[in-house]
Amino acid sequence: MNTAAASIYVRLPAWRARFVLAVLVAGFAVLAGRSVHLQTLDTAFLQGKGEARYSRVLQVPATRGRILDRHGDALAISTPVKSVWAIPEDVKASPEQLRSLASLLGMDRGELARRIGDTERDFVYLKRQIPPEAGDRVAALGIPGVYQQREFRRYYPGGETTAHVLGFTGVDDAGQEGVELAFESSLRGTPGSRRVIKDRLGRVVEDIESIRVAEDGRDLQLALDGKLQSLAFGALKETVRAHRARAGAIVALDARSGEVLALANVPAYNPNSRTGLGGPQLRNRAITDTFEPGSTLKPFTVAAALELGRVTPQTVIDTAPGRLTMASYTIRDAHPGGAMTVAQVIQKSSNVGAAKIALALPREEMHALYRRLGFGAAPQLGFPGEAGGRVREAKTWRPIEQATMAYGHGISVSLLQLARAYTVFARDGELAPLTLVKTGMPAAGRRVLSGETARAVRAMLELAVQPGGTAPRARVAGWRVAGKTGTAHKQENGGYAAHKYISSFVGLAPASDPRLVIAVMIDEPSAGQYYGGAVAAPVFAQVMQGALRLLAVPHDAPLEPIPLPGEGEEAGEST
Amino acid sequence: MAKLNLLLLLVLLACALGLVTSQHHQRKLFAELERENARARELDIEYGQLQLEASTWGLHARVARIAAGSLGLAAPDPRRVRVVELPAQETAR
Numbered sequence: 014m015n016t017a018a019a020s021i022y023v024r025l026p027a028w029r030a031r032f033v034l035a036v037l038v039a040g041f042a043v044l045a046g047r048s049v050h051l052q053t054l055d056t057a058f059l060q061g062k063g064e065a066r067y068s069r070v071l072q073v074p075a076t077r078g079r080i081l082d083r084h085g086d087a088l089a090i091s092t093p094v095k096s097v098w099a100i101p102e103d104v105k106a107s108p109e110q111l112r113s114l115a116s117l118l119g120m121d122r123g124e125l126a127r128r129i130g131d132t133e134r135d136f137v138y139l140k141r142q143i144p145p146e147a148g149d150r151v152a153a154l155g156i157p158g159v160y161q162q163r164e165f166r167r168y169y170p171g172g173e174t175t176a177h178v179l180g181f182t183g184v185d186d187a188g189q190e191g192v193e194l195a196f197e198s199s200l201r202g203t204p205g206s207r208r209v210i211k212d213r214l215g216r217v218v219e220d221i222e223s224i225r226v227a228e229d230g231r232d233l234q235l236a237l238d239g240k241l242q243s244l245a246f247g248a249l250k251e252t253v254r255a256h257r258a259r260a261g262a263i264v265a266l267d268a269r270s271g272e273v274l275a276l277a278n279v280p281a282y283n284p285n286s287r288t289g290l291g292g293p294q295l296r297n298r299a300i301t302d303t304f305e306p307g308s309t310l311k312p313f314t315v316a317a318a319l320e321l322g323r324v325t326p327q328t329v330i331d332t333a334p335g336r337l338t339m340a341s342y343t344i345r346d347a348h349p350g351g352a353m354t355v356a357q358v359i360q361k362s363s364n365v366g367a368a369k370i371a372l373a374l375p376r377e378e379m380h381a382l383y384r385r386l387g388f389g390a391a392p393q394l395g396f397p398g399e400a401g402g403r404v405r406e407a408k409t410w411r412p413i414e415q416a417t418m419a420y421g422h423g424i425s426v427s428l429l430q431l432a433r434a435y436t437v438f439a440r441d442g443e444l445a446p447l448t449l450v451k452t453g454m455p456a457a458g459r460r461v462l463s464g465e466t467a468r469a470v471r472a473m474l475e476l477a478v479q480p481g482g483t484a485p486r487a488r489v490a491g492w493r494v495a496g497k498t499g500t501a502h503k504q505e506n507g508g509y510a511a512h513k514y515i516s517s518f519v520g521l522a523p524a525s526d527p528r529l530v531i532a533v534m535i536d537e538p539s540a541g542q543y544y545g546g547a548v549a550a551p552v553f554a555q556v557m558q559g560a561l562r563l564l565a566v567p568h569d570a571p572l573e574p575i576p577l578p579g580e581g582e583e584a585g586e587s588t
Numbered sequence: 589m590a591k592l593n594l595l596l597l598l599v600l601l602a603c604a605l606g607l608v609t610s611q612h613h614q615r616k617l618f619a620e621l622e623r624e625n626a627r628a629r630e631l632d633i634e635y636g637q638l639q640l641e642a643s644t645w646g647l648h649a650r651v652a653r654i655a656a657g658s659l660g661l662a663a664p665d666p667r668r669v670r671v672v673e674l675p676a677q678e679t680a681r
Binding site for chain 2 (some may be wrong): 076086091170219
């Protein structure tokens, strides 16, 4: 053991101490290097990993824009509702709970059991879009495996009154028809998302970043006047019912701004509960359907002749004997009138007179006028399914076709196009551009006729609603009205149906300084009367009177009582 | 030297506590902001629902029905209406 004791005094080799020191230094160097590496190079990755433990991405909902009328009243609003869904495998509910769930959802109990019993599927909707209060009560039942999600549902307070203009949205709140579809891109909201830090109780304690800003849809203010729309729809519906007609449509335009103040169709539907809807109800006839306008086109024939200087309002046209045979076709007047002035041709709505005027015109001129009036091309409103109508190329017109086109056969237009064409007479020769959106100011038009011609035709149109004209029933007490009736045979199977008509009336008021153009179309009135002056003109008068009063348009006629037309006084029209 | 160190330590402690307090304060304010945001959303939704309700009660067809029915109102005969021009309009012309 001496050696052990002696070794205390042995001097250790110096390298051993240095070796230990070097090892320690190397160890520290590795640690330092590693920490530098973590702190600098890997830091983004590690921080991301760390944040993922407590940060969450939240969805920020966005609402669809509202649709308002020109006075700011709501026509369509989205409001949150709940959709109830379930994971069938996880559902554990007592029969008692299932019963109350079925009654809360307004579902048949068998149907509910069938949906929950479908364990093949991981996800079933039990009921979509229930009111939030009902959703809260469903949540209060506390059935495991039954969940809810928030969705938006569109409500239309106006119901069927505004159905065709507004259209509707689908279950996912995206536009499917009408204005909802036409202005989808601006109405639609874009949901956003943001990253937040949540504490252990699930409360949001800090905002880290906004990944995408939620953008609510923009509100859309239409040109529509809620009161006028309601008045127009009511009057139209009543007339369609009283005349047992198949359908009807009405358009009211502001002559100065070209705004669509009212647009309604019958039959309509309730956009808030769209079950069992068919094509006829959904069709927005005023915009998407075309028809042969009949005599409402005569003023344009006369305007073309006046413009070319072929006739003056006082030129006498011989319409005797009320028939005009061309090739194998005979044009007839319902009430043969003998010799009459051009103004009387419009007043009495003589087919023979209009045909004779047209035959004196170059067909290219007529065609060019129709095109300038916007016939044969969609009105560019941006509305889905706008019809352009049909105007055939001038070089294909035979004389008989040119003659029938003079009184509105062999050409097809939509009611909206027809109403717009009449703004030419309301604005002293300018065609107003149409808009569904409120502009609230006069719009610059496109000149189609000279002011002189337009005013001359307007004076003739005023005669048509006087006693002795075709539409004394279109008159409105206190204001001068001008307008034209139309009664066209309906086309069927390539020919004209004998006893099916489309009655129409297009007019403007007040005649001294026109503010409004209203067009009415009644499809197949079948309660005995079918002349435009008897079926469509009263609707026009009713709506026009209400509209003039609503817009506070000053009177331009004495307020004398209007004698109701007797049977003999009302001139029957031919087409 | 030791005095300075002690002073610095105290300053450090004060800063640390201040940081904790302001962090806490920030979180409280943030929670409040979140609450108010949620309330704003709820009020917005309620506003929409009330607007909907107002439109439904104020439907023109309904107003017309009540006016003509239970209130017995009617539009005046056009002959009994006088249209008065506003003086402002006259001067403008």
